[in-house]
Each structure stands twice: as C-alpha cells, then as structure tokens.
Amino acid sequence: MSESDLPTPRLPNARDAVRALRPSQIREVANAGFGVENVLPFWFGESDRVTPEFIRTAASEALAQGATFYTHNLGIAPLREALAGYVTNLHGATSVDHIAVTSAGVNALMLAAQLVVGAGDRVVAVTPLWPNLVEIPKILGAHVETVALGYGAQGWTLDLERLLSALTPDTKLLMLNSPNNPTGWVMSAEQQRAVLEHCRRLGIWIVADEVYERLYYADDKARTAPSFLDLAGRDERVICVNSFSKAWLMTGWRLGWIVAPASLMDDLGKLVEYNTSCAPAFVQQAGIAAVQQGESFTRQLVADLKTSRDHLVRALSALPGVDVKAPPGSMYLFFSLPGAQQSLALCKALVREVGLGVAPGSAFGPEGEGFVRWCYACDTARLDAGVARLQTFLARHVAG
Amino acid sequence: MSESDLPTPRLPNARDAVRALRPSQIREVANAGFGVENVLPFWFGESDRVTPEFIRTAASEALAQGATFYTHNLGIAPLREALAGYVTNLHGATSVDHIAVTSAGVNALMLAAQLVVGAGDRVVAVTPLWPNLVEIPKILGAHVETVALGYGAQGWTLDLERLLSALTPDTKLLMLNSPNNPTGWVMSAEQQRAVLEHCRRLGIWIVADEVYERLYYADDKARTAPSFLDLAGRDERVICVNSFSKAWLMTGWRLGWIVAPASLMDDLGKLVEYNTSCAPAFVQQAGIAAVQQGESFTRQLVADLKTSRDHLVRALSALPGVDVKAPPGSMYLFFSLPGAQQSLALCKALVREVGLGVAPGSAFGPEGEGFVRWCYACDTARLDAGVARLQTFLARHVAG
Incomplete structure (x- = not known):
C-alpha cells in the first residue's frame, strides 16, 4: 500500500475535555492589543520589577559551581x-x-x-x-x-x-x-x-x-x-x-x-x-x-504594594461610574466601571483605543462579569499613567 | 462542637490509582546503599559531567539582564x-x-x-x-x-x-x-x-x-x-x-x-x-x-559515549557469566549476569557489598527481570573501577 492510497486524516484534535478547557481571555485581550504602541500592561499577575539581585546571584553561583x-x-x-x-x-x-x-x-x-x-x-x-x-x-x-x-x-x-x-x-x-x-x-x-x-x-x-x-x-x-x-x-x-x-x-x-x-x-x-x-x-x-x-525584602514589598493599592483606589474612585474598594489581600483591584457588563469587549477596546491593559472579569468565571482586574504591583507613577488613560477612555465613551 | 469531639481521621492517603503507581526501584537500591562510603553510581540516566560552560553562562547572563x-x-x-x-x-x-x-x-x-x-x-x-x-x-x-x-x-x-x-x-x-x-x-x-x-x-x-x-x-x-x-x-x-x-x-x-x-x-x-x-x-x-x-559539543559527546560503550562492553564481556551486547543507541548497557533473575535483590547486594550502583532490570517492567542497567556516560577509568567491583562481587558469590 503506498502512502497515497491512505485516507487523508482529518486535522488532529485534542480530546474533548481538553478542547473544552477555557483559553485565557487575558491572552485574548493582549492579542487584541498586538501592534498597539506603548501599551501599559496591568493585566498579568506579575510585578514589573526584576527578581532581587541576591536571588539571581545565588542561581548564577549555583550554576558556576x-x-x-x-x-x-x-x-x-x-x-x-x-x-x-x-x-x-x-x-x-x-x-x-x-x-x-x-x-x-x-x-x-x-x-x-x-x-x-x-x-x-x-x-x-x-x-x-x-x-x-x-x-x-x-x-x-x-x-x-x-x-x-x-x-x-x-x-x-x-x-x-x-x-x-x-x-x-x-x-x-x-x-x-x-x-x-x-x-x-x-x-x-x-x-x-x-x-x-x-x-x-x-x-x-x-x-x-x-x-x-x-x-x-x-x-x-x-x-x-x-x-x-x-x-x-x-x-x-x-x-x-x-x-x-x-x-x-x-x-x-x-x-x-x-x-x-x-x-x-x-x-x-x-x-x-x-x-x-x-x-x-x-x-x-x-x-x-x-x-x-528575603524577609526584609518581602516586608518592604508588601508595604510598597499597600501604598500602590491605596493610591490606585483613590485615583480610580475619582473617576465617574467607577466602583472600587480596597481589598484586604493579593495585588489586584477587581472593580466595576461603565461598560464592564461586557468586560472582554471593554478590555479589548481599552487596549486598542488608549493602550491600557487590564484583565476582563469574565476571565475568572461568569461570576466575574461586570468587573475588570488591575494588577497594581508597580510604582504609583505608572498607575497614574494608567488611570489617565482610563479617564480619557471614559470621557470619550460615557455620556457626561 | 469542640475539636476534641471530632472523629480522629485515618491517616490521609492518595487515591488508589496513584498509590498503585510504581515507585522507583532505582531509588530503593540507592536507599539500600545509604551510608555506604564511596559508592560508584551508574544507576541514574545522567552523565557525571556538568553542563557545558557556554550554556551555564547564557543562563547567568539572562539572569543578570x-x-x-x-x-x-x-x-x-x-x-x-x-x-x-x-x-x-x-x-x-x-x-x-x-x-x-x-x-x-x-x-x-x-x-x-x-x-x-x-x-x-x-x-x-x-x-x-x-x-x-x-x-x-x-x-x-x-x-x-x-x-x-x-x-x-x-x-x-x-x-x-x-x-x-x-x-x-x-x-x-x-x-x-x-x-x-x-x-x-x-x-x-x-x-x-x-x-x-x-x-x-x-x-x-x-x-x-x-x-x-x-x-x-x-x-x-x-x-x-x-x-x-x-x-x-x-x-x-x-x-x-x-x-x-x-x-x-x-x-x-x-x-x-x-x-x-x-x-x-x-x-x-x-x-x-x-x-x-x-x-x-x-x-x-x-x-x-x-x-x-552546541552542535560540535554534541558530536564530541556522542563520540565519547561510543568509546565508553565499547570499553564497557569489552570489560564486562570478560567477566564470567555476563552476557552483554553493544546496543545501537542511548547510554545504557542492559545486560544479564549471575543473580540477575532477582535483579532488585542483586542490585541492593551490589551497592551494599562493593559500592557498585546499577539499576535493576525489574525497575523497567517485569520484562526487564534478569537484567541490570548500567549508564556508561562517564570516562573509562570510572567504568574500569566499577567493573573491578563487579568482578570482586562475582568472585565472592559465583562458584568458580
């Protein structure tokens, strides 16, 4: 039997349970921003700071040894x-x-x-x-x-x-x-x-x-x-x-x-x-x-994060239609704002129109719809720049 | 209800399918050698050489950056x-x-x-x-x-x-x-x-x-x-x-x-x-x-491994009752020798008595019983030292 006699296989697929797994809506939003210059990303659960040097040095020394x-x-x-x-x-x-x-x-x-x-x-x-x-x-x-x-x-x-x-x-x-x-x-x-x-x-x-x-x-x-x-x-x-x-x-x-x-x-x-x-x-x-x-590093990090959280809560609270509260833990604000009832569409529009990268609430289950997630693990100047972009967007889209 | 009123839980266990997974017999042999000084380990699928420096340097530079x-x-x-x-x-x-x-x-x-x-x-x-x-x-x-x-x-x-x-x-x-x-x-x-x-x-x-x-x-x-x-x-x-x-x-x-x-x-x-x-x-x-x-490195590595393979095959073939052939690939000899019909017990005895670390064939399924696995990813001097230990063991246990 020559290979040309064989039936052409359909395109192979993963099993159904795997195909049914949720893809990342955060990735979908990030893709929507592909090509947008100067995006300010607050969508991932990650600080914008590099790992402390003493930890990187320990790895390099272990490699050398x-x-x-x-x-x-x-x-x-x-x-x-x-x-x-x-x-x-x-x-x-x-x-x-x-x-x-x-x-x-x-x-x-x-x-x-x-x-x-x-x-x-x-x-x-x-x-x-x-x-x-x-x-x-x-x-x-x-x-x-x-x-x-x-x-x-x-x-x-x-x-x-x-x-x-x-x-x-x-x-x-x-x-x-x-x-x-x-x-x-x-x-x-x-x-x-x-x-x-x-x-x-x-x-x-x-x-x-x-x-x-x-x-x-x-x-x-x-x-x-x-x-x-x-x-x-x-x-x-x-x-x-x-x-x-x-x-x-x-x-x-x-x-x-x-x-x-x-x-x-x-x-x-x-x-x-x-x-x-x-x-x-x-x-x-x-x-x-x-x-x-790392203990002193972690304590300072938590103090910095608290400062960033409070700063972002204050800044967002000043925007029209935004409902935000300071949560007791983690490094996110999960808040509602005009348009967030379709949070995926809103987040795509935010990145495309003003280069603001936040995560749609629906990425975290249907119960998250109506909200967006903002990771505040960065300095306050960067947060301010993000809030300014949100303000621009809201001014453009929300009737005054 | 106070905590003392609660029934004492049995010791928690993993689900049956996980408990039924095979534990590593190589680890079992290594444990049998715990406390034995100067073991020569050929049991793991790993060279005794450190990763090439140019690769380690690339990681350290990436960390620094x-x-x-x-x-x-x-x-x-x-x-x-x-x-x-x-x-x-x-x-x-x-x-x-x-x-x-x-x-x-x-x-x-x-x-x-x-x-x-x-x-x-x-x-x-x-x-x-x-x-x-x-x-x-x-x-x-x-x-x-x-x-x-x-x-x-x-x-x-x-x-x-x-x-x-x-x-x-x-x-x-x-x-x-x-x-x-x-x-x-x-x-x-x-x-x-x-x-x-x-x-x-x-x-x-x-x-x-x-x-x-x-x-x-x-x-x-x-x-x-x-x-x-x-x-x-x-x-x-x-x-x-x-x-x-x-x-x-x-x-x-x-x-x-x-x-x-x-x-x-x-x-x-x-x-x-x-x-x-x-x-x-x-x-x-x-x-x-x-x-x-890494291409030139890999080519030299393969040449070195071939030298080690041939060297070990020659040395083992000289021992009484050992049946070994040079296989075309990987970095192991999987060979039979007196006592290997109970390969786990044999390998434990080898490490305890002469400090020779090899892997029992039964670690690779019941079809592997009767054999032991020897990883030859090291220099020939080390292989010779291992073979000498095996020779000592066989002289002690196999009637001449």
Missing part, C-alpha cells in the same frame, strides 16, 4: 529544611517530611489535584477565581461546582452557609484561593475553621492555594493572611500550596512548594517524578537564598 | 525558532507553529498524554521501558497494555507483528521510546513506517519519546537515530517529545520540547498553562545557546 544535575523528586534537602523553618515561623511547627518542592505554584496545584481526584469526582471551588484552579480538575476528568462570592458595600464576601451546603458528602475536594485572585477577598480564620470542621466530618480534602498569603494588608501586625496551616494538623486532609512568585518576585522561575500530610509524600514523590521529576537544581538553590535572606 | 518574568506558554519566540531550525536540519521542514517548549522531557510526555488520553482509554507501550511512559497514562485513568521486546543473539528486538496486532482499533495511543531506555534498542525506519501506516489507518495517536535520538552509534554518518519526524507529516497524529537533558548534558535544567500538529497548539498552550505555565525564562535563554552553539 555545577548544580546542573537531577535532584530528589521532593526537592533538595537544604531547601526543604529552609521551607520547613519558614512555614514553622509563620504557621507553627512543620517538619521537613511535610514539605515538597514543586515546579511552580500551578504545578503544585496540578500535583495536589492528581493526588486526590480522578474521573467523575466532585470538586467545589469558590469563584471568581484564577481559572487554573477550576480547570485543573477537569483535565483529570473531575467535575467542578462553583460557589460565588457576593459583591456589596463590604466588597467581596463569602456566604459561608452556601459554601457548606455545597460541600456534600460525595464531594472529594474543595479548592480555595485566599487571599484571592482576582478579587483580593481574604477568608477569615472563623470561616476557615467552620469549613475545616465540616470537611473533617465528611472526609473532604481541602487544597488551599495560599500563594498570596504574604500580600495581606488588613492587619499591620500580621505577617500573613489567615491560613489553614494555622488551624489544621499537619496530617489532616489539607494540602497547602505556595509559590516563590509573589513574595520574592520570582514569577519567571517556576518554583513553588506544598505542605501536606507526611503520609502523602511517597505518592507525591511519584507524581513529581511523572510530571517534571524535580525543579531545576540551581533554581532550588536560589529558593534557599529567597527564604533565608 | 533580568529575564525573570513569565513567558508565553509555548516558549519564547527565539527558542521556538531555534528549535524549528534544529528539527528542520535533522528531520526536514518544521515551522515554529509545530514547536512547544516544555518544563522537561517528562513534562512533555505528561502534556502529550493529557492532550489525547483520558479515563478508560487504551494505551500500548513497548517494554522494557523507562517507567514514566507506562505510569503517566495511568494518572489520567487510562489502562496500558505492554508489548515486550525479545532478547537473543541480536540483542533486543521487536516482533513487529506482535506490536501491530496489539494496536487494535480501540487503541487510543501508542507510546514508543527509541533509542530506548533501558535497552538501547533502536526502532528501524522500516518498523516505524509500518507502525505509522497501521496507526494512520486506525486513527491511533503516536507519542514518540525521542530524547536519545542523538545518542546513536549504528551509523557514523547519521546524526540521529531514525525518527518518526522523518516519515510523518507534521499535521498527522504524531507527537514527538524531546529534551535538552541528553544531547547537551542539561538533566538538572528541566527543559524539553514537543513537535506536534499545529492544530493541537492552542490546546497544548492551555495544558502548559495548567501544568507549569512556562519553563523558566532564563532556562529558555540557555536553551537557545545549546541549540545554536
């Missing part, structure tokens, strides 16, 4: 020890056998999901939410129910009873992200306690994405937002996910970690082997520098 | 372009819209599997095999049938008819690794053509793990082993997986790539987003240096 080999699946021992110390310091006694290093915070979420959910399992998530938490379980064949936060005079709030009633006995996993991307909502310790007790009773796993824990502004004395690690025993059905991206400005390094029951670690090690095998050796060395020498 | 931000899910454009050129050079015209950068070769395998298989799907793999290819589909709920290579006077060989008859119409995916880890077996172009035509007829996907393609010794004029990329159109149901680990000694960098139909790339980008989001920015910059400046 030849740290270019495979490492243990769960991470190099000194980094696991440094993280155990860091977590202990923030949230109480945590030994190294509860710590695993991962290839990014999102990789930690994927690994956590692989640990506990498979095809047909029921997962619950609180939304609006960074899409990754909702989409990851679907890759594994699970189905995801959402419980929406409410928006009102207090900003974004959780109806605890609604969440508890969604956590039915057949629920396998609750995925939570607090401080929250995109809303800045922070779950209170009281709410966490109620959820934890409910999940204990029903044997429901909790995956808590706490990558923004240090970006918390509601209590000047608190070094972190309330965490499930403050309440849960280390051997309960709670998997806490964290990342180096936010507290040490290491987005492009793809380094994260997991705090989980020691009884999971052998299986987690297998999953790391089959996903990425380990994080790069010299990246892990840089992680040690971040954890051990 | 501030390449610490997120990148495009599919990789930075210059790396994708460099890889498209590299693949074109080796295997014929390949445009950048067929290239995706991944966080390691194993991550590329996980992404490829996520693209095409879900719960209940039938996957076929040729064994003995690096366990990752067999275990990854199980994480996604697929079941994996294996077709064993045979071992005889010609070394490891494939019974093509057996493989074709295992590729039934209800098969979703064939996973192949050639040059093969652990056996060094290389699939011929004729076999690849027959498999490709069969899979075309039945609509079966092929994931070809070709990370050892440059480590090919059967034809001095050939720069790579036979590849599905030489035969298949770029828009067929063929996903080729590769890695920077072997050709440029970059195991600890976790950088790989995929060549796949352009029609898959949007969905692949989503999966990258939900797995690791991207490879580290400065690691990708180092990848450009490897691809663009």
Whole structure:
C-alpha cells in the first residue's frame, strides 16, 4: 500500500475535555492589543520589577559551581529544611517530611489535584477565581461546582452557609484561593475553621492555594493572611500550596512548594517524578537564598504594594461610574466601571483605543462579569499613567 | 462542637490509582546503599559531567539582564525558532507553529498524554521501558497494555507483528521510546513506517519519546537515530517529545520540547498553562545557546559515549557469566549476569557489598527481570573501577 492510497486524516484534535478547557481571555485581550504602541500592561499577575539581585546571584553561583544535575523528586534537602523553618515561623511547627518542592505554584496545584481526584469526582471551588484552579480538575476528568462570592458595600464576601451546603458528602475536594485572585477577598480564620470542621466530618480534602498569603494588608501586625496551616494538623486532609512568585518576585522561575500530610509524600514523590521529576537544581538553590535572606525584602514589598493599592483606589474612585474598594489581600483591584457588563469587549477596546491593559472579569468565571482586574504591583507613577488613560477612555465613551 | 469531639481521621492517603503507581526501584537500591562510603553510581540516566560552560553562562547572563518574568506558554519566540531550525536540519521542514517548549522531557510526555488520553482509554507501550511512559497514562485513568521486546543473539528486538496486532482499533495511543531506555534498542525506519501506516489507518495517536535520538552509534554518518519526524507529516497524529537533558548534558535544567500538529497548539498552550505555565525564562535563554552553539559539543559527546560503550562492553564481556551486547543507541548497557533473575535483590547486594550502583532490570517492567542497567556516560577509568567491583562481587558469590 503506498502512502497515497491512505485516507487523508482529518486535522488532529485534542480530546474533548481538553478542547473544552477555557483559553485565557487575558491572552485574548493582549492579542487584541498586538501592534498597539506603548501599551501599559496591568493585566498579568506579575510585578514589573526584576527578581532581587541576591536571588539571581545565588542561581548564577549555583550554576558556576555545577548544580546542573537531577535532584530528589521532593526537592533538595537544604531547601526543604529552609521551607520547613519558614512555614514553622509563620504557621507553627512543620517538619521537613511535610514539605515538597514543586515546579511552580500551578504545578503544585496540578500535583495536589492528581493526588486526590480522578474521573467523575466532585470538586467545589469558590469563584471568581484564577481559572487554573477550576480547570485543573477537569483535565483529570473531575467535575467542578462553583460557589460565588457576593459583591456589596463590604466588597467581596463569602456566604459561608452556601459554601457548606455545597460541600456534600460525595464531594472529594474543595479548592480555595485566599487571599484571592482576582478579587483580593481574604477568608477569615472563623470561616476557615467552620469549613475545616465540616470537611473533617465528611472526609473532604481541602487544597488551599495560599500563594498570596504574604500580600495581606488588613492587619499591620500580621505577617500573613489567615491560613489553614494555622488551624489544621499537619496530617489532616489539607494540602497547602505556595509559590516563590509573589513574595520574592520570582514569577519567571517556576518554583513553588506544598505542605501536606507526611503520609502523602511517597505518592507525591511519584507524581513529581511523572510530571517534571524535580525543579531545576540551581533554581532550588536560589529558593534557599529567597527564604533565608528575603524577609526584609518581602516586608518592604508588601508595604510598597499597600501604598500602590491605596493610591490606585483613590485615583480610580475619582473617576465617574467607577466602583472600587480596597481589598484586604493579593495585588489586584477587581472593580466595576461603565461598560464592564461586557468586560472582554471593554478590555479589548481599552487596549486598542488608549493602550491600557487590564484583565476582563469574565476571565475568572461568569461570576466575574461586570468587573475588570488591575494588577497594581508597580510604582504609583505608572498607575497614574494608567488611570489617565482610563479617564480619557471614559470621557470619550460615557455620556457626561 | 469542640475539636476534641471530632472523629480522629485515618491517616490521609492518595487515591488508589496513584498509590498503585510504581515507585522507583532505582531509588530503593540507592536507599539500600545509604551510608555506604564511596559508592560508584551508574544507576541514574545522567552523565557525571556538568553542563557545558557556554550554556551555564547564557543562563547567568539572562539572569543578570533580568529575564525573570513569565513567558508565553509555548516558549519564547527565539527558542521556538531555534528549535524549528534544529528539527528542520535533522528531520526536514518544521515551522515554529509545530514547536512547544516544555518544563522537561517528562513534562512533555505528561502534556502529550493529557492532550489525547483520558479515563478508560487504551494505551500500548513497548517494554522494557523507562517507567514514566507506562505510569503517566495511568494518572489520567487510562489502562496500558505492554508489548515486550525479545532478547537473543541480536540483542533486543521487536516482533513487529506482535506490536501491530496489539494496536487494535480501540487503541487510543501508542507510546514508543527509541533509542530506548533501558535497552538501547533502536526502532528501524522500516518498523516505524509500518507502525505509522497501521496507526494512520486506525486513527491511533503516536507519542514518540525521542530524547536519545542523538545518542546513536549504528551509523557514523547519521546524526540521529531514525525518527518518526522523518516519515510523518507534521499535521498527522504524531507527537514527538524531546529534551535538552541528553544531547547537551542539561538533566538538572528541566527543559524539553514537543513537535506536534499545529492544530493541537492552542490546546497544548492551555495544558502548559495548567501544568507549569512556562519553563523558566532564563532556562529558555540557555536553551537557545545549546541549540545554536552546541552542535560540535554534541558530536564530541556522542563520540565519547561510543568509546565508553565499547570499553564497557569489552570489560564486562570478560567477566564470567555476563552476557552483554553493544546496543545501537542511548547510554545504557542492559545486560544479564549471575543473580540477575532477582535483579532488585542483586542490585541492593551490589551497592551494599562493593559500592557498585546499577539499576535493576525489574525497575523497567517485569520484562526487564534478569537484567541490570548500567549508564556508561562517564570516562573509562570510572567504568574500569566499577567493573573491578563487579568482578570482586562475582568472585565472592559465583562458584568458580
């Protein structure tokens, strides 16, 4: 049989569950701005500042010293020890056998999901939410129910009873992200306690994405937002996910970690082997520098972010039709403005017409429609330039 | 309800499919050698040489220049372009819209599997095999049938008819690794053509793990082993997986790539987003240096590996009861010796008694029992030292 006799294949496609995953609406907006000069991008969840030099130097030194080999699946021992110390310091006694290093915070979420959910399992998530938490379980064949936060005079709030009633006995996993991307909502310790007790009773796993824990502004004395690690025993059905991206400005390094029951670690090690095998050796060395020498940097960063948040809230509040509140955590304002009922179209128009890059609320689920997300992790001059562009746009489009 | 009223939870466990995944027997052997001084490790699939300096320097320069931000899910454009050129050079015209950068070769395998298989799907793999290819589909709920290579006077060989008859119409995916880890077996172009035509007829996907393609010794004029990329159109149901680990000694960098139909790339980008989001920015910059400046390095590396392979084959052949053949590819000898019918126990004894670290054949599936794997990616003096230890062991245990 010659090749020309063979039937011409249709264009190959991914399986249906993958095709149904949400593409990034932020990317769609960024594409709409392709060719626009001088865009001011506030759409990604990333500071405009480079990683601190002492962390970059640590990686370069590790490279010079030849740290270019495979490492243990769960991470190099000194980094696991440094993280155990860091977590202990923030949230109480945590030994190294509860710590695993991962290839990014999102990789930690994927690994956590692989640990506990498979095809047909029921997962619950609180939304609006960074899409990754909702989409990851679907890759594994699970189905995801959402419980929406409410928006009102207090900003974004959780109806605890609604969440508890969604956590039915057949629920396998609750995925939570607090401080929250995109809303800045922070779950209170009281709410966490109620959820934890409910999940204990029903044997429901909790995956808590706490990558923004240090970006918390509601209590000047608190070094972190309330965490499930403050309440849960280390051997309960709670998997806490964290990342180096936010507290040490290491987005492009793809380094994260997991705090989980020691009884999971052998299986987690297998999953790391089959996903990425380990994080790069010299990246892990840089992680040690971040954890051990980065505390003063992180504290200054959080102070700077609070200044930026307050500055942006003030500036946006002065614009007509904008409803914005200062949220207690993360690095975003998630606010409403004229035209945001079609947030994707609005954001495309904003980038095309005035070169302002913000993320559409609908990127974070249907519950996010009516809002846009603005990442304020930059200096106030840059924020002012962005607000001026928004003002120009609104003056042009909103009847006075 | 106070916390003390709550039922004490059982120790939390991962789901059954994850608990059933094979743990690494190589790790088990390494653990058996814990505390043994001066172990000579040939058990991992890794050279004992550090990554070339020009590649490490490229990463350090990128760090100094501030390449610490997120990148495009599919990789930075210059790396994708460099890889498209590299693949074109080796295997014929390949445009950048067929290239995706991944966080390691194993991550590329996980992404490829996520693209095409879900719960209940039938996957076929040729064994003995690096366990990752067999275990990854199980994480996604697929079941994996294996077709064993045979071992005889010609070394490891494939019974093509057996493989074709295992590729039934209800098969979703064939996973192949050639040059093969652990056996060094290389699939011929004729076999690849027959498999490709069969899979075309039945609509079966092929994931070809070709990370050892440059480590090919059967034809001095050939720069790579036979590849599905030489035969298949770029828009067929063929996903080729590769890695920077072997050709440029970059195991600890976790950088790989995929060549796949352009029609898959949007969905692949989503999966990258939900797995690791991207490879580290400065690691990708180092990848450009490897691809663009590394050709003479790779050629010398392959020449050195061939010298090491031949040296080790000669030395092992001189030992009593050892049956070893020089395989055409990869960087392993997979050979039989007295006691290898219980290869795990043998390898533990080897490391404990004489400090020789080799991998048990059973680590690569039941078809591997009776053999051990020796990675020869080091200089001949080191190989000689290992062989001397094996000789001591055999003299002690095998009746003369």
